Amino acid sequence: MIGKTHLKKLLTATLLILTLAFVEIGSTPQTALADTATKPATAAEVFSANCAGCHINGSNIIRRGKNLKQKALKKYKMDSIANIANLVTNGKNIMPSYKDRLSEQQIIDVAAYVLSQAETDWK
Template sequence: MKALLVVVVLTINLIAFTSPAARAEPIPTEGSALFELHCAACHPHGGNIIRRGRTLKLAALRRRDLASPEAIAEIARHGIGQMGGYEKELGDSGDRVVAEWIWQQAQNAWIQG
């Protein structure tokens, strides 16, 4: 019985503390972390330090027909213009996770970002 308990505890710890890169699907709360790691250097608080008009603000996304998580995920994956894609860095579904987070931030005028 004691051995079974040890196995259960070890299994729970393994699942709970597996690194995000090792998981097949990032959890939704990772959007902020993925953004900070891969996007924030050029897009602090939804801005853009390279090209002023290419922000992640809602008006700019709408103006460029990118007003959806799907459109944002496509750019995160493959890039656009001078921005390269981050498909490998974001993993299997990280593009969708970070795009959902970006879309939420845009809807909230990046107040939380």
């Protein structure tokens, strides 16, 4: 027959093992989330978070003619990565500057994204 002292030790050890197992299981998703959080955002994600408020689907909710469609980009000489990146970096008129919000690489990536989307008419 098992004594009360032995039973208490067995129960304590079992609870300790279960607690450690649950702690380990619970920490695995957080590690996975931490790995995901350190991935750099894609150009589409950066555009969606910073540009789509005014330029959803390549449009321009403030000045319709100055949209991000290929025809308008050519008309306003914004049909190169360098020119778009310059505008995003420095802003112009109502278009704000993003040099303090986005890295240089993010700006270049977004400029390339805008050109590629314009080529497919934002589809």
